[in-house]
Amino acid sequence: MEAVREQEATSLHQRILADISERILSGEWAPGHRIPFEHELTEQYGCSRMTVNKALSQLAKAGLIERRRRSGSFVRRPQSQAAILEIHDIKVEVQALGLPYRYEPGTRQKRKSMAQDRALMDLRPSGLILDLTCRHFAGQRPFCLEERLINLAAVPEAADEMFDDTAPGPWLIARVPWSAAEHRIRASAASDDVADALDIDAGSPCLVVERRTWSAEHPVTHVRFTYAADSHTLVARFTPSQNG
Incomplete structure (x- = not known):
């Protein structure tokens, strides 16, 4: 019994x-x-x-x-981890949490680069760029806001890609071999637009990861990923230098 x-x-x-x-x-x-x-x-x-x-x-x-x-x-709000020395796929991050992933395209504009764009992308001459925004979801909630600039001189085929079903990151990785990348990480308070996109309160703490990539010294893209601060962790693994 x-x-x-x-x-x-x-x-x-x-x-x-x-x-x-x-x-x-x-x-x-x-x-x-x-x-x-x-x-x-x-x-x-x-x-x-x-x-x-x-x-x-x-x-x-x-x-x-x-x-x-x-x-x-x-x-609890699920918290993902990403290696800051790698170019990672947000879909993989979300799936690692055991949550369903969904991609939602936002704005798309082909335009001439401005001084601010050239500074972000390390572009010297002015030219055409593709300006994109999109959101990545984990379950029913927004997980990350992506704001991306693509140098159309380096990736001319992007001008005809609508990115309705595929996020820009995986699309670029599959087509453009990158030779160098740079990450910048900072904290930020959510602006009204970011708060609306992430479904959080304006002024809430956010983690912002900015990345630039080059292919054979040609700038390819600048992307800004914004996460609610309690949903993402960055991890770096390294070994001691030979010089101690």
Whole structure:
């Protein structure tokens, strides 16, 4: 009889884990959503409070929820990691979180470069560029805002690409071999436009990663990725230099 009760408790524990995980990973329960209180889950599943507590503790250990004393448990905003010495694919970042990825194209404008563009892209003569914005989603929530300039002298075929279904980053990597890249990382407060794009409050802290790439010394692209500060971590791995 004792073995039967233990098996039933294990089964309910797994069911609670599966139900809550599915609602979080599907985006049904967004970051900040309050998980039902322990006594509510106990009544819902017809199990002991110990079984519920064990399931919630496991979800917190997995990083899916945050438990706050006296306030309850809340869905955590998933945090991705990216190596700053690599050119990474945002789709891979999102999928590594176990969340469905979605790409949404935004504005697209082919125009003459201005002084500010030439400074960003290290362009010397003026010429045509493609000015793009798009968003990347993790589940139902915006994950990253992408603002990109492409040098059409280096990538003329981009002028006819609409980027309706494919993000500019993977498209460029598949077509233009890059020989050098530069990353700049900074903190920023969300402007009204950025806040609207990321569905956060204006003034919220953001992590901004800017990248420039070259191919055979020709500037290819400048891109600015903006993340809500609590959704992204940058990681660098290195070894001691030979000079100590």
